Amino acid sequence: MTFADRLKTLIGEESVSGFARRVDISEALIRKYLKGSEPSFTKANQIAIRANCSLEWLATGCGYLYRHAEVVDQDALIAAYTAVTGQTPNDEKVTELVKMVSGYQFLRKHKKTDGYLDIEAMTTFLSIAKMERK
Known part of the structure; x- marks a missing residue:
């Protein structure tokens, strides 16, 4: 599998434009990667972090597609915090919780x-x- 193949797998049924917005990379650049261009380490890492994907898998095809204990799913963390406390955490609290879980x-x-x-x-x-x- 090539990087482009792995990226297609990661995008799945999501639109390319939607995926590009989610990972905060231009749609044109994502399409360039889908056509065979290789990203820089920084861009590959950005895609992996924002798509909750293992950088090792994205770069090489080895390992697991999704991260196990590498990133915190903030939506899940906020939902859990809200369910336990009955309150929605503010941005400062979310940052604190993410650091604690990480x-x-x-x-x-x-x-x-x-x-x-x-x-x-x-x-x-x-x-x-x-x-x-930052």
Whole structure:
């Protein structure tokens, strides 16, 4: 499978223009990728993050199509928070919750060789993730 094939799979039945809006990349550029052009790492990562897709799968075809503990589905998080608390979280609270869940997911998958949680690595991960969202 080529990158274009994997992108077609990711888009599925969604319109190209709708997908382009969702991943915040121009429709013309998405169509260029669908015709065989290869994206830069930055653009591929942007597509993966916004489409909740594994960057490894999108780039190589290996691994899993959807991320397991790499991103937080904000719509699901907001719905869960609202169901539990009876309140809709404001933007500041959503950011706080996303960081908490991202940190939790990171710690679940990354432990030191002695088995202890790698808090320092999680802190680094969260600071890098914050920089990439800007």
